[in-house]
Amino acid sequence: MKTLIIVSSTYLGNTMKVAKAMAHELKATIKSPKEVALSDIPSYDLIGLGSGINFASHDKEIITLVEELSIANKKIFIFSTRCRPILGSYHKKLKSLIAQKEGILLGEFSCVGFDRTGPWVGMNGYNKNRPNSKDLFKSMLFAMQIRKKAHPLSGFKKTYSSASTYEGLPLRSDGVKNVVGNIVLLNTSICIACGRCTKSCPMSVFTIKHNANTPLPVGEANCIMCGKCEKECPTDAIFINETFGNGLRILFRESSCDKLQKAYWRK
């Protein structure tokens, strides 16, 4: 998923730290508002917009840029750092603008950041050492959730039921995407058979079957949902169906038999 994070972090670089934690998880490019050309936007699948909170809203550079951008139907997430303990309505201006321009807001994140302005000068600054490692960990977790929400196969299983099978796996189709699997969904229509999923999976879930051109998740019952294949896939052809039931499946499988261990050692 081609991701662009646009960040204005003009005061102390607090929001840039958050942006970098998110960018690492999303393999995203980071740009300042000034570096963004209007023609950049169509080539990205997901856009992050973040800044320090300056006078109760996102920084004016972000707001001005978004006013100019064409973001209709674009998947977007927003974030900020601020001094005040509670976020309140600080994101309202940017959220309204995104709604007005028909962007699809997938989520928002905010944490506190060090501030040594106004009343805080007297105590040599407030929120010392923030954002800290805990804040950056939360930023990374937020980015993980956004990646799942933005994935082209998110919700696919719920929308389409399996009408047939392919190499023993359930097959769902919307006419464009042909998706096999129940736990590990693989869009065979765009899989380029690069083999990265096979290499990265610790559980040997993927196998190239005799008649198939692409690796298939035939061992999906052993998938522990580590997400490595999903992250590695260059065409976003793989989606792990992260349900509570699938978590329980692993728990029972692990406690009741040694199949998981065997699959792990097989590699």
Ligand SMILES: Cc1cc2nc3c(=O)[nH]c(=O)nc-3n(C[C@H](O)[C@H](O)[C@H](O)COP(=O)(O)O)c2cc1C
């Ligand atoms: C000009 C200016 C205005 C600010 N206004 C607010 C504000 O309205 N509310 C708030 O909670 N923090 C406010 N802050 C604190 C910043 O939001 C906070 O320090 C933030 O982490 C800065 O992020 P940055 O270093 O990425 O620019 C303000 C800081 C500056 C410099």
